[in-house]
Amino acid sequence: MSAPLPSPPRRSVGALLTRRTGFAILVISLTVPWLTLAWLVRNERTVSSPASRPAVAPTAPAVPPEQQDGREGNVHVTSGRWGRLESTRVVIEPPDEAIAFEVAVYDYTSWFFPGYTEATLDELFVRADLSPTETAYFRDASHWVIEPTLIRLDVSKAIIVGLRPATRRLLYAALAVFPENLAQHSPASFRADSSEAWFAASGLTAHTLSVVRPLLYRRGDSLLFSDFLLILSDIKTPEQRELLARTLGRSQSQMVKLRLRPETDIDAVVAYWSTLQHRRNFEPMLRSLLRQSPDATVDILHLLPPTARSLLYTYAPPPESENELQRDCHWTSLNFNLHEFDERYRDVALSFQAYRTEYATVTTEPALGDIYLFVTVDNMVVHSCVHLAGDLVFTKNGSWEGSPWVIMLLSDVMALYPADNPLTLRRIRRRI
Structure with a gap:
């Protein structure tokens, strides 16, 4: 058995914090294993x-x-x-006690691609069918950090929010393979045919749902969500933030x-x-x-x-x-x-x-x-x-x-x- 690679430091995380420890547990992890x-x-x-x-x-x-x-x-x-x-x-x-969190403004996050080369990463972007704006952003070398064992890509919030569902699904599926990308590796997940089933009787406002729904993506019969802290500052009230965390954590x-x-x-x-x-x-x-x-x-x-x-x-x-x-x-x-x-x-x-x-x-x-x-x-x-x-x-x-x-x-x-x-x-x- 080989152990998972350690998670390198990152500047932005999708995390929930427990009240007793304040320890970041990257994204709500109710429905998938804590690591592969x-x-x-x-x-x-x-x-x-x-x-x-x-x-x-x-x-x-x-x-x-x-x-x-x-x-x-x-x-x-x-x-x-x-x-x-x-x-x-x-x-x-x-x-x-399981849904406490800290609110901070994140304008970007980091994606990690262990074992990738510049050529294989470019192939992934071609398959993702990026828009011209996204293509220009992802191919801009200033957003890349090339290390001996991986490539780190720093991605702006604006780019992430603007991804089309099919593009998000493909890119997040590639990211999910690696425990370093815990937001995608351990997303919030709910088996449902539509977001209405996941968010039913949640008390979430139309504004909150308008922020969250564009970021949902599907794998098989489940809906997934990976960008909790990235959008948390866009949720207007503490009550709505808590309701969102509780709803995403439904099992x-x-x-x-x-x-x-x-x-x-x-x-x-x-x-x-x-x-x-x-x-x-x-x-x-x-x-x-x-x-x-x-x-x-x-x-x-x-x-x-x-x-x-x-x-x-x-x-x-x-x-x-x-x-x-x-x-x-x-x-x-x-x-x-x-x-x-x-x-x-x-x-x-x-x-x-x-x-x-x-x-x-x-x-x-x-x-x-x-x-x-x-x-x-x-x-x-x-x-x-x-x-x-x-x-x-x-x-x-x-x-x-x-x-x-x-x-x-x-x-x-x-x-x-x-x-x-x-x-x-x-x-x-x-x-x-």
């Missing part, structure tokens, strides 16, 4: 080589014949050995209930949700509910292992210091079935070591606790989440404390990741 990590695979049982994988975006696993998935009105239903699960999508907003989750009916196979349900541990003590509760009512429900929260149960729908506290390692998706996946949290997995290197040495790839029917890895053709793992049942997964989309632990449809999680970069969905299971 290289997993140089040496164990064929864990991840296959890039040549053996198709260069396509991940697709959801095939649905087993005994599983039934569908919708009944606004309710998503999945049925199988785990019982009948009914879920509805809800939107969660971050807590106050989607599924509220899931187990439906109990006379035909429910309680033994099968208990066996499924006890897969990773001794027979759970929720069996008496399920049988009691069924005796009291022929049509009862119980929150899936009560079926989860202890650590996951304590995390679901909650937020992590702000870090104590700038150097404190956060609880990201990998910490979440590896702690899912533990009785006590193992804080070693805040260290990404240890998380990846655990994936390599303690887990193996599986292609059989998914089981409770399996881990999905989102892997690029270069063996970069960009996210992990935990299989629950059917097409439901347990996930934390980012390390920022404004990113909650939630249940999502696997297809919704996949929609949060750039379709421009081919990904493979790899499922691994702890070795016995």
Whole structure:
């Protein structure tokens, strides 16, 4: 495994600050990982080589014949050995302590292109179909800083604001590959067909929306936003700035209930949700509910292992210091079935070591606790989440404390990741 390149100093950042530390966390990072990590695979049982994988975006696993998935009105239903699960999508907003920020006027920002030459960067600009004004600006050598390992381009606010959506999408997709460009690498993101869905009931004024909407861009089924601090001084009031931060930080989750009916196979349900541990003590509760009512429900929260149960729908506290390692998706996946949290997995290197040495790839029917890895053709793992049942997964989309632990449809999680970069969905299971 190779570590990410360090982020060089920059003069302008797209950042949110926590109140307790004042530490810049570049752009709201609710829906994408806090950084992309290289997993140089040496164990064929864990991840296959890039040549053996198709260069396509991940697709959801095939649905087993005994599983039934569908919708009944606004309710998503999945049925199988785990019982009948009914879920509805809800939107969660971050807590106050996660959305504090400082307001400053930024008239430009810096873009970083590691490994680029002047010729390859010029090729990118040609593909971006720049306007004559943008072409002249980007080719002006006074805006370039050429270093041994990268090219830095200082870009004015006027140029950034004026980019056409297609141009912004292409340029930001190129920037997103590199952790140095955290504004594009970890943008605010929301799965929606239109900005109206993202900003619904937000309280944002027409003026605020007129500032933000031209800067939105799309990847796959998600809308993204990368220029928070660049435009923050254009938002007129503190109230509107806070509402904007809270809205951009919205996260989607599924509220899931187990439906109990006379035909429910309680033994099968208990066996499924006890897969990773001794027979759970929720069996008496399920049988009691069924005796009291022929049509009862119980929150899936009560079926989860202890650590996951304590995390679901909650937020992590702000870090104590700038150097404190956060609880990201990998910490979440590896702690899912533990009785006590193992804080070693805040260290990404240890998380990846655990994936390599303690887990193996599986292609059989998914089981409770399996881990999905989102892997690029270069063996970069960009996210992990935990299989629950059917097409439901347990996930934390980012390390920022404004990113909650939630249940999502696997297809919704996949929609949060750039379709421009081919990904493979790899499922691994702890070795016995």
